[in-house]
Amino acid sequence: MAVGRPRGFDTDQALERALKVFWRKGYEGTTLPDLTEAMDINRPSLYAAFGNKEALFRKVLDRYADGPAAYVREALEEPTARRVAERLLLGAVDLVTNPRHPGGCLAVHGALACGDEAQSIRRELIARRVKREAALRQRFQRAKSEGDLSASASPADLARYITTIVQGLAVQAASGASRNELQRVAKTALRAWPK
């Protein structure tokens, strides 16, 4: 066991609570009192354990990707491009309308537009979105070489199309759309899938 006074709170639980707050209020809209109250720790403890507000948000982002948004990686492992697309869309609907979550997508509305101080977080979120789209494009490329995606289809176009819908779903959920409504959007979107 480590020397010194042991930590009086569970960092994992604290991170989970911070995630919920950032998810609901975005990066800029979340204040340190918001965080310390939700995490039930005081400010110096937060700084000692997580660095600062920005570092905490990045840790929260990783947790988000490994937890609520883990469906993305799972979707990429589906056997066919069509099923990848289906799973991505329906997984997104589940995520953004899950009543146990704050609603919407942390990665989309965490810092879409923001002041100068949050620009670095904004860029980080953009980078993650771009990276996710790239992974999807590569998956569709592979599908093409494997023959389950038509030779005339464009992996880049399809990846961008699916990504666009997923992001649109996040905005819709933030505007109050229901799970059922968004499932129908996903279904409609899939009608555009190449034969």
Next chain:
Amino acid sequence: MAVGRPRGFDTDQALERALKVFWRKGYEGTTLPDLTEAMDINRPSLYAAFGNKEALFRKVLDRYADGPAAYVREALEEPTARRVAERLLLGAVDLVTNPRHPGGCLAVHGALACGDEAQSIRRELIARRVKREAALRQRFQRAKSEGDLSASASPADLARYITTIVQGLAVQAASGASRNELQRVAKTALRAWPK
């Protein structure tokens, strides 16, 4: 002419400059110094002419709807549902990737997630998004009765689908997608349109 000292600036031009700032930084991310500097007026003049930050933002929203986003109303006047959808999608692409604009859509990322102080603005934006979708649904309903939209099509589903894509386009543009890329997204999306 009105009595008293005349205003030393053009309110229309000032509003236009405020629009650009809010568009780029969102409601919360925009500070009063950001505004007064861009508008080239001092703070008491801003308050005398526009009320306060929130009232200014609402005026900016109206200007946005009547200016850059006026394509929405025009789109609704297209003769067929299919052409309404086309015009809406391509108009959105033009708007969110117009190099003369800040990029993205003010109504989408103005206040998607925010702190307690901005909740009233967030609700206002949600209300406007919902209203716009309702107008589109009614237009598709009309199209159905006029016969240019298949009897089996769902106006509600289609309206939500198109709205979702438009909002996704805004996020894509904020992530750096090019006009050409998003035009291809719009084209792909239209493949889902009912025969």
Next chain:
DNA sequence: GGTGTTCTGTACCGGACGGTAAATATATCG
């Protein structure tokens, strides 16, 4: 040319922001 009215400029308000110094409490190690 005074007078009333409105706008501009400066300087300021209380409060909230993100972040930290310093003292105290609680553990392990010798």
Next chain:
DNA sequence: CGATATATTTACCGTCCGGTACAGAACACC
């Protein structure tokens, strides 16, 4: 039992926030 190391607590820092009081400047009216 010290001695050492880490965590918590309280209290505070400078800065920026949105909003405004007040005095002076520029016009219309009589």
